[in-house]
Amino acid sequence: LNLCVLPEAESTNTLLREKANAGAPEGTVILANTQTKGRGRRGRSFYSPADTGLYLSILLRPDGMTPDQAVKITTMAAVAVCEAVEEISGKETWIKWVNDIYQEGRKISGILTEASVSMENGSVESVILGIGINVYPPESGFPEDIRETAGSVFDGKQNDGKNRLAAGVLNYFFKEYERIDRTDYVEKYRAKSFVVGKEITILSPSGNRQATALDVDQDCHLIVRYENGQTERLSSGEISIRL
Template sequence: MSTSEKVLFILESNKDIYISGEEMAGQCSVSRNAVWKAIRDLREKGYDIEAISNKGYKLKGSTDIISAEGILAGLPKELNGAEILVYDSLESTNDKAKELAMKGGKHGTVIVAVTQTGGRGRQDHSFYSPEGGLYMSIILKPEMLSSTDSRAVTSFVGGAVISAIQELTGIESYIDGINDLYVEGKKICGILLEAGSEFDSNTLQWIVAGIGINFDSDISAFPKDVKERASSLFAPGQATITKNALIARIIERILDCQP
């Protein structure tokens, strides 16, 4: 981790609490000047950080920038060693996760993108993925699952997302069809499971679970055929939680309770 990343993790782990530059310097094993430079760097990236003399620095709770540090800060200690990779844009988080899975990516590796340029659902249907959404994929290893039945795993992942949303927001969603989540008759989430197997032995090697959620998306800007049946958890700018918090809770629900 760079100093900026370490400082961000500390701030994300202590939201709404002032942390002194001296304390952060000690935790990061750097000088207070290095902490100040890290704060400046984070502010330039859009983080809203307050500073008060004799109290220190505080990351405002309204800051909602997806980051590996922000996600890790929301995970329980037993999961804060998870490998989380965050990108500004990817063609598809599932494609990136599959690439890593084929290279031996470990169980629980998570790929997150702010936007997708080629997001897709089942049967290669496109999945519109602009800013305001939450797009993530997680690598699951068969030996870590009690069942590898496709419907069971899809249902389990869907249930994990439903539980995470309800716990953090109070919003009740439900599965309709095989892999879509709805709120009051409108789609807010799509789930796509893909897998890889060894050809000779026909042995399942890995599963990638892709999750796309309309978080605080501007539905009015969606393509006409999509916006008529889509909704979002929150209106733009009206979210009561951060994307990092929801991503962390989904990861926790998936990795804590295997199907």
């Protein structure tokens, strides 16, 4: 690994994308103590206060991968985060499809995967895998809009919690990535998915739809059944669980 630790970055994903475009090799990792413009999925920001969270990005250059296979990387990362967090905290974690990690009913981690695709042959040239984990409670609490939903791995500061978590996530992730052709991580992903069997709302710009989540399949797509009985296989998107 080519690990770069910074006191601050706008966004480790943005910075690593620049390095990737300038030819940085696979395995380049940027870790920042705080982000001034941390990014989440769907154009949202990711709250990234200093000292209390882990913000890291990993550059990957998978061989001959098509864009729709890139979801594998996110899935593996979600499993790696669960394994590392459980090992360090001793508390169970759950995945909300696609890639939000929950502990005790609160979101403790999010993943933002950004691929760049070759114009020549349509294959994935590089992937920036960005992982954010709330390790300790932020000093002034979470911002209002996520106060009810966000949580952190530990209740209070531990000396080495953040470092051990960073090492754990990287170790677990690369262990899976080295054998990307195997699919046993899918079983782990399914076992951790808490949406199966739940009533969900699928959020989309063209209108929300109510459905039941039936299963997560071998490609980590979500199988849903709408109220009219029609079923669909979703490869990505945003859902909320109806309680």
